[in-house]
Amino acid sequence: MESETKSPKATQEKTEPKMDSKSQNYKLHAKNIDVFYDDFKAINNISLGILEKSITAFIGPSGCGKSTFLRLFNRMNDYIDGFSMNGNILLDDKNIYDPDLKVEELRKTVGMVFQKPNPFPKSIYENVAYGLRIQGIKDEDFIEERVITSLKQATLFSEIEDNLDKSALSLSGGQQQRLCIARALAVKPSVLLMDEPTSALDPISSGKIEDLVHELKKDYTIVIVTHNMQQAGRVSDNTAFLYMGSLIEYGDTQKIFTNPEKDRTQNYITGRFG
Amino acid sequence: MRIKEKIIEKILAACALVTVLTTLGIILILAIEAFSFFGKVSIVEFFTSTQWTPLFTQKSYGILPLLSGTALTALIAITVALPVGIIIAVYLNEYAPRRVRKILKPLLEILAVVPTVVYGFFALMIVTPILQSFIPGLSGFNALSPGIVMGIMIIPFVSSLSEDALSSVPDSLRQASFGMGSTKFQTAFKVMVPAASSGIIVSAILAISRAIGETMIVAIAAGSQPRFTFDPMVPIQTITSYIVQVSMGDVPHGSIAYQTIFAAGITLFIFTFILNNISYWIKTRYQQKYE
Numbered sequence: 001m002e003s004e005t006k007s008p009k010a011t012q013e014k015t016e017p018k019m020d021s022k023s024q025n026y027k028l029h030a031k032n033i034d035v036f037y038d039d040f041k042a043i044n045n046i047s048l049g050i051l052e053k054s055i056t057a058f059i060g061p062s063g064c065g066k067s068t069f070l071r072l073f074n075r076m077n078d079y080i081d082g083f084s085m086n087g088n089i090l091l092d093d094k095n096i097y098d099p100d101l102k103v104e105e106l107r108k109t110v111g112m113v114f115q116k117p118n119p120f121p122k123s124i125y126e127n128v129a130y131g132l133r134i135q136g137i138k139d140e141d142f143i144e145e146r147v148i149t150s151l152k153q154a155t156l157f158s159e160i161e162d163n164l165d166k167s168a169l170s171l172s173g174g175q176q177q178r179l180c181i182a183r184a185l186a187v188k189p190s191v192l193l194m195d196e197p198t199s200a201l202d203p204i205s206s207g208k209i210e211d212l213v214h215e216l217k218k219d220y221t222i223v224i225v226t227h228n229m230q231q232a233g234r235v236s237d238n239t240a241f242l243y244m245g246s247l248i249e250y251g252d253t254q255k256i257f258t259n260p261e262k263d264r265t266q267n268y269i270t271g272r273f274g
Numbered sequence: 275m276r277i278k279e280k281i282i283e284k285i286l287a288a289c290a291l292v293t294v295l296t297t298l299g300i301i302l303i304l305a306i307e308a309f310s311f312f313g314k315v316s317i318v319e320f321f322t323s324t325q326w327t328p329l330f331t332q333k334s335y336g337i338l339p340l341l342s343g344t345a346l347t348a349l350i351a352i353t354v355a356l357p358v359g360i361i362i363a364v365y366l367n368e369y370a371p372r373r374v375r376k377i378l379k380p381l382l383e384i385l386a387v388v389p390t391v392v393y394g395f396f397a398l399m400i401v402t403p404i405l406q407s408f409i410p411g412l413s414g415f416n417a418l419s420p421g422i423v424m425g426i427m428i429i430p431f432v433s434s435l436s437e438d439a440l441s442s443v444p445d446s447l448r449q450a451s452f453g454m455g456s457t458k459f460q461t462a463f464k465v466m467v468p469a470a471s472s473g474i475i476v477s478a479i480l481a482i483s484r485a486i487g488e489t490m491i492v493a494i495a496a497g498s499q500p501r502f503t504f505d506p507m508v509p510i511q512t513i514t515s516y517i518v519q520v521s522m523g524d525v526p527h528g529s530i531a532y533q534t535i536f537a538a539g540i541t542l543f544i545f546t547f548i549l550n551n552i553s554y555w556i557k558t559r560y561q562q563k564y565e
Contacts, residue, residue, distance in 0.1 A: 074453065076452065076453060079452070103455075104455045104456070104457055105455065106455075107452070107453060107455035108454075108455040111453070111454075112453040114446060114449060114450065114453070116446055118446035118447055118449065118450040119450075120447060120450065120451075120468075120469065121447075121468070121469050122468070130451075130454060130464070131454045131455065134454065134455065134456050134457075134460045134464065135455075180450070183450075183454070184453075184454070187454065
């Protein structure tokens with residue numbers, strides 16, 4: 001597979017974890033990605049593989065491109081004016097930027113949770129049911145079963161089980177975010193992208209989300225962007241450190257946090273800049 | 275300098291006062307004349323009789339025919355304007371490239387500034403004959419044709435306000451919807467339009483209010499036969515076109531016939547006033563609060 005790589009850099013090869021495993025084992029595999037917003041180069045030749053049912057954290061200072069990079073995996077950058085890219089991203093060895101691929105189908109497999117909780121102004125129930133309804137599913141028993149399972153998975157059900165018809169906007173911020181996670185889970189994705197999911201939440205709510213993320217790892221491949229070092233250290237198996245659009249270091253979270261190879265990583269995680 | 279500033283302030287306040295006083299004056303005159311009218315005609319008859327014949331020898335003062343005519347034309351108008359207006363708003367906000375939107379929006383507003391007398395003749399001379407070609411029973415004067423044309427006229431009211439409502443829905447909801455695998459169409463009609471529903475309802479009410487007050491189109495194309503009916507095929511009369519008819523005729527001042535204008539006028543005023551208040555109430559009460 002590496003034959004497709006146009007200009008492999010020695011440093012990048014080294015940054016991929018478990019290099020002995022073949023790329024086939026990667027759930028997600030980004031290859032030689034460049035991203036441009038008009039003339040501005042936001043991502044500079046990043047290659048990285050993500051293992052199935054692992055939690056991968058993207059860390060780095062604001063504007064380093066970590067969110068842009070995350071949003072490549074479900075093609076959410078497609079709507080941004082001036083966006084263009086090189087390279088390709090494989091999901092289960094299929095290129096998700098293939099012109100024949102339906103973006104809507106991709107996003108059912110790769111769910112997303114956003115920085116700020118963004119429930120629809122509908123009832124709690126309808127929020128979670130939304131993804132099923134847009135797929136044209138009419139079986140109300142099936143939908144109800146899925147809604148309840150998803151809310152339980154997101155550890156929200158016990159708090160709101162009598163109020164499923166209440167407006168989602170009446171929930172607290174932390175509950176809203178767990179609702180958004182339930183909403184994403186309801187369509188049974190295999191990958192969950194989380195873009196700073198706790199940055200708008202208080203520490204207790206954040207803790208609940210972190211516990212939840214840990215729990216979800218059993219069934220999902222999770223990629224999480226965070227600017228919270230401790231959070232990355234607590235929840236992730238692997239960590240990628242991005243700086244100015246480049247991948248500086250990528251590997252086992254324990255190693256990155258205790259014994260990083262690069263000075264820049266060391267400086268960032270110890271809070272010397274960022 | 276201080277005195278000069280004070281004088282300027284007073285002048286500005288006076289200008290603002292002119293509009294307030296004008297409104298109050300209109301209400302006052304409407305009320306006085308209508309009060310005098312209701313001294314001679316029972317208010318019960320006014321709101322229950324289905325005959326409106328103040329200009330005939332056999333006089334009857336039931337406002338219902340005029341109300342039904344007004345409601346019918348306004349209903350037809352909003353039936354045309356609401357779906358078209360919402361679709362235009364969705365297109366402008368969700369689909370149109372920025373450049374297209376920039377050209378299209380002002381173009382659309384032109385619909386609202388065409389003199390209504392032009393619309394009236396358009397209804398009478400073009401739309402009615404076209405409709406007659408496939409609706410055989412349609413009279414030359416009817417509610418349908420001016421209703422449709424009025425609907426076209428108020429499209430910008432609906433589309434412009436609905437577009438404002440749609441564009442104030444935060445982008446995060448659009449992203450959430452796309453992130454779930456929705457198509458553009460699903461995002462527009464299952465997330466964005468419902469999220470903007472209060473603003474869209476307000477736009478519809480204001481457009482109805484505008485249609486109720488519209489005069490020239492109905493005066494020209496709807497006929498002038500007060501008739502208590504909801505049949506869109508026959509000539510009818512609206513409150514506004516009745517007022518035009520009497521004002522331009524030679525009814526003596528102070529007569530009951532003359533005062534009917536004010537009775538009809540205050541009815542119209544009360545209706546549009548209520549509608550505007552409902553829309554204001556919805557706006558403040560139900561407008562989604564997005565952070």
